[in-house]
Amino acid sequence: MKSIKHMVPAVLTGAGVFAGSLLASVAAFAQDADPAVLDSGDNAWLLVSTTIVLMMTIPGIALFYGGMVRKKNVLSVLMQSFAICCLISILWFVVGYSLAFKGEGAFIGDLSGAFFKGLTVDSLLGDSGPTISEATFVIFQMTFAIITPALIMGAVAERMKFSAVLIFTALWSLLVYVPIAHMVWGSGGIFLEMGALDFAGGTVVHINSGVAALVACLVLGKRTGYRTENMAPHNLVLTVIGASLLWIGWFGFNGGSALGASGGAAMALITTQIAASAAALAWMFAEWMVHKKPSVLGVASGAVAGLVAITPAAGFVTAGGAFWIGLAGGVICFFASTAVKRKLGYDDSLDVFGVHGVGGIVGAILTGVFATSVITGADAPVGLLEGNGGQMMVQIYAIVATIIYCAIVSYIILKVLDLIMGIRVDVDSEREGLDIRLHGESVL
Amino acid sequence: MKSIKHMVPAVLTGAGVFAGSLLASVAAFAQDADPAVLDSGDNAWLLVSTTIVLMMTIPGIALFYGGMVRKKNVLSVLMQSFAICCLISILWFVVGYSLAFKGEGAFIGDLSGAFFKGLTVDSLLGDSGPTISEATFVIFQMTFAIITPALIMGAVAERMKFSAVLIFTALWSLLVYVPIAHMVWGSGGIFLEMGALDFAGGTVVHINSGVAALVACLVLGKRTGYRTENMAPHNLVLTVIGASLLWIGWFGFNGGSALGASGGAAMALITTQIAASAAALAWMFAEWMVHKKPSVLGVASGAVAGLVAITPAAGFVTAGGAFWIGLAGGVICFFASTAVKRKLGYDDSLDVFGVHGVGGIVGAILTGVFATSVITGADAPVGLLEGNGGQMMVQIYAIVATIIYCAIVSYIILKVLDLIMGIRVDVDSEREGLDIRLHGESVL
């Protein structure tokens, strides 16, 4: 489990998937293996990873986004992250975890583990060898389920009703997040079977949230005054704190996805760090050339773009591979969030699509390029550079399928909600600010 | 140690107590057990737990409270948390740890471990099996001793002299915190002997600080202008950061109280998450109904209320139990901090009693209801729902005794200090703000 050498099938499927199949008792390695036993070091690292991935949402995303909106809306943005965290936690307990990780369906799990049925302090993940507690896996995955819808909110900031945010989040999590998570990581999931590589959730978390974000901001429409009024970020100090906590927490996101405190986890930290750094510098220099000044918003955005891009690859590539993935992620997301976005004219308030959607796609494709047996320990070539062109096809298939599924279902949810209850606040509220109008509070 | 199955006596006493008795060399399990040996995974998790529980006070509480006061007092509030952290660290070293955890007294320990006498890098906690370093336990517990008086300060914010804060903290820690900690967790402590359940410090930390807070704000009197001037929180962004860090840190608070990176620790993270989420949503919806708008201060307060309520129960209940405890904590603390407080008219500036006192009592009682052998692995029924009504009586006894002891001693300390030195600033300082008057600083 800890040793990446034992993870040959994971090479084809990603560590998350591996966990899924273990959970589902696919006794692949159980033959002459020792019985499963809790490894306290691995479990400790996963408990910590859980903690810091939670920190990515509260206060990470909350601050990253909060600093970028106008002052009159900052509390509404914090409120969204915080409330989504609470709501998804309860949903994960009720049915989410079970639908994502129990059962053998190709598209979705089953309800056998609803309300955490059968989960005890002694449940272990997998059947053999040193491993972690199932309870640890449950809450580690919970933090991924939390952050994904929280990310989407950046696209609809400053104009979506809070009641609509709650209902959309609940429906989207069950109808989009949970099925995609199962398809990518769950036992029997189609992308898993197909051999798509997604180490820590590039598809499930980032492409998914990025695409939903784009759909949501299109359905919702532009902010009143977009391109005519000054919508400059009110306090980038908050944004830098948020970006820093995202970076820190990503060590748990990617490092924890090794499912143990192994050398593979350490290597995932290295690839994460290199990709984030390369992307941040890439964005910064691109901006310096194009807009004449390097900005702290730019360097922070670049870091997040790099973190997104390395997510599917973190445990499959070398530091060198990570460098190129980061570089590509930084430059491409820079253009996606500036020139391209301006040209297309949609109002994705905080560039969720430009960073998470585009960065996720870049990362998923480049995973197929740079994944290497040097790191995974596989016997056969893994990525395109090693001569395995087929992997690229699988990657693209998974990306396209995710985009299509996510876009359609997100669109339907939003349209239905808009018909039933209206999802956008009125212009006066937008003008006065959501903090006072929706929450009766304000920052002095 | 790690495995909750070995913790049968802990079922009756809480993991902290268990540690206490181990420390005191009660050789309960030593008979045919292996000699004690350091488990690096368990020790790693406890080192991390220590780190994040420290983060709960600096900057957690500091920000949670700092955002809720008026701008002219924000630095004075940060100053209190920070200085208390420093002061208690030194006191813990000098006598605190020894008086809380050494010796066999019913009410207090002894001075045999003053100045950490006898503590070496090789000292282990307990006599047998895989365990953690005693040094780890010493500093883990230090962070609990730090946060408790820091919590109290919310009740006296914006009007207490800083010199009085320091002296009160030192005296209160030695005369109230240390004895209660010994009674609940120390070898021979009366509540321990009695079998009161307090997994991570519901009584020692929360009821204790909540009651002292109520006494302190009554002795000190209301803020000048209370109910006539606008005392709205000046920056809830800080409060949300603080609440988030409290939540994150609580994973160490409750998870670390399992004293190892076990499945039990993971389960404690789950119960903590579910209770916090349920309480946050409960407070939010209650407020939505009563005050017509859901607020970010509300959802953050609710989360803290849920975290307080689950503290004594975190390692004894299922996720389902945690849900109900959170729900009750959220709703009851909401009414305690709003309608009930308004009716009674006391000025507990930041609702320490309404959240920590009331939430602590709710949690301690419900621990007696929901504690279950399913989680603790006990052979006999544990909580009321399993048919063991006696546990409730023990819980209530411990609660009432703590309240009475804490209230009386806190009152005496404050009254004596007030006579000797005066504990309240003058009206001009209150008007101009404590930042400038007491600390010669201000936030622009």
Next chain:
Amino acid sequence: MKSIKHMVPAVLTGAGVFAGSLLASVAAFAQDADPAVLDSGDNAWLLVSTTIVLMMTIPGIALFYGGMVRKKNVLSVLMQSFAICCLISILWFVVGYSLAFKGEGAFIGDLSGAFFKGLTVDSLLGDSGPTISEATFVIFQMTFAIITPALIMGAVAERMKFSAVLIFTALWSLLVYVPIAHMVWGSGGIFLEMGALDFAGGTVVHINSGVAALVACLVLGKRTGYRTENMAPHNLVLTVIGASLLWIGWFGFNGGSALGASGGAAMALITTQIAASAAALAWMFAEWMVHKKPSVLGVASGAVAGLVAITPAAGFVTAGGAFWIGLAGGVICFFASTAVKRKLGYDDSLDVFGVHGVGGIVGAILTGVFATSVITGADAPVGLLEGNGGQMMVQIYAIVATIIYCAIVSYIILKVLDLIMGIRVDVDSEREGLDIRLHGESVL
């Protein structure tokens, strides 16, 4: 590895050095020892330490410094920390790590590990017994390489060109940081061979950055309006958050330097906590006496001074020793950063020299005084108090050599850069603020 008892040579060299020599395959203990094997608990603790040491720079230093400058420059300060983090990460990958930790040179390593050549998921640190992954060591050390130049920036805040910051950082890291790190920790390094004690980087990180900071602020000149205009910190809330995160992260800095989740790591947390607390209180009371009011900037500065002072000693002294080191660090840095600085008249904007330089020197000397066999497990006397006066001489030698080397090379780099490109912004930019002029951004 974990057990300090096995670290006899480390007693003379510091744990970092120990790691260095292990890396270099000095087969000191390999004779009848078991082959090296990954200890997941130790590795977990080091992964966490890495994470929180990274947090010391982003957002720790960024906020600590950001709060102390004028509002018009806050983003420029954040930008420096963030960009330095990215830049050093890439440099470390390209040549930094190899030059610091590969090879056997007295003054510098070699290029055998450039681009992390030879690093695999299976590489372990050292040859025998339970140990950590080399990848873990690589990224743990990377975070130290990141924070050191980030610290320097406090001295040049509010007036240095961003382009010059980047180039200076790259050159300084390669020409100063890397050689000093090799001399102190690398296999064959002269200070290592000499037996200088530096547990976690007092010389490499703090004296080094403090001296470079002093040189840099002298070369750069005073800020326009220094001593005539109001340069009061614009938002000490940020500074307190930063100081708190520094404190928290220092648990990884010092605790992680034990290279395992051992009792020694726990003891290092205790000495860190006691020294920080003692120093914070010392600074606070000194200020209370001298300037009539205790300030939150004072208590926070004192804590950092104490953390700096304990850094070289954290794994070599008792809690009692830590108390005296903290006390001395707090008082001496207070006078260095106030009265002495005023008298000498240099403009070290945020007192990097007064806190890190002076605190580092105090700590390095007192390590020679208080280091004790009680903690290190050495057979011979260790520090001056145990009768080993020679250690003091070695300490002073290493300090003086570091100061001279660092001062000269830093001076040359800065002067050359100033000639080639100019390192200071023009007066108009200083007046309007670097945020707008250099980065095209502002905080509302």
Next chain:
Amino acid sequence: MKFIVAIIKPFKLDPVREALTALGIEGLTVSEVRGYGRQKGHTEIYRGAEYQVSFLPKVKIEIAVKSDLAEQTVEAIKTAAYSGQIGDGKIFVFDLAHVLRIRTSETDAAAL
């Protein structure tokens, strides 16, 4: 010369400034103020404590103009700041005795 002070809604600042530039007015000074008037404020509730916020954010614009431009200026502001809803604000006109441009020491009309 006249000194015109206008209290307007914050989001009307840009339109007003453009209207004034169109008139050839090259200078003005703006400040953030809070206004009390017929327009209702709002209530904020923090843990059950209600605060009536009766002061609303407004922007104050100050413009010194030659007397003959005053009427046009007032008209331009009125048109640009108008939304028709309560709280649109007021325009006050004062006599201005004397003006000086610091940089050039020009005075009165030449200084505008």
Next chain:
Amino acid sequence: MKFIVAIIKPFKLDPVREALTALGIEGLTVSEVRGYGRQKGHTEIYRGAEYQVSFLPKVKIEIAVKSDLAEQTVEAIKTAAYSGQIGDGKIFVFDLAHVLRIRTSETDAAAL
């Protein structure tokens, strides 16, 4: 018409506003200012660097009133803002040439 400008201590804002409402005055504009005068400031010290803060926070209230109400208004402000301590502030009275309500185009007395 008269234009009254009062510089008062911040915590006197609410009492003054109430006194004015009692007089039937329905509008006023408030801004945060810093005042220098007989009232001493304070010293802030940051790591030994002393900054004399001689400007103190004050609130400026601006009210346009019909001329016959001016005296009463000044009196009301004076009474409500009085604490008897140095720094209570000043009231300035100006002639106001012209007023216009943006929403209705009413002018002068009708616009108040």
Next chain:
Amino acid sequence: MKFIVAIIKPFKLDPVREALTALGIEGLTVSEVRGYGRQKGHTEIYRGAEYQVSFLPKVKIEIAVKSDLAEQTVEAIKTAAYSGQIGDGKIFVFDLAHVLRIRTSETDAAAL
């Protein structure tokens, strides 16, 4: 009496205050404003979205003085606030009808 309003560059506040104290002026009121004029603003770019910031930070100083001091006061401000660069600002002088010191009820010249 005269009421003098000066719009100056922020970093000139301390010199101006000192110049006024030297003249024996014991009171003044200061506020932070934003100015639009000949001085060019700057552009901020956030992820490619450009915002023209045409308002620059300025400080407004208000001083009530006896009429005979007015000229000297204007002169003193001009000298202290002068940098010779565009954007140095303006000084406006108004007639002041009436002054009252709240603390003592002194009026007019005695209240200054």
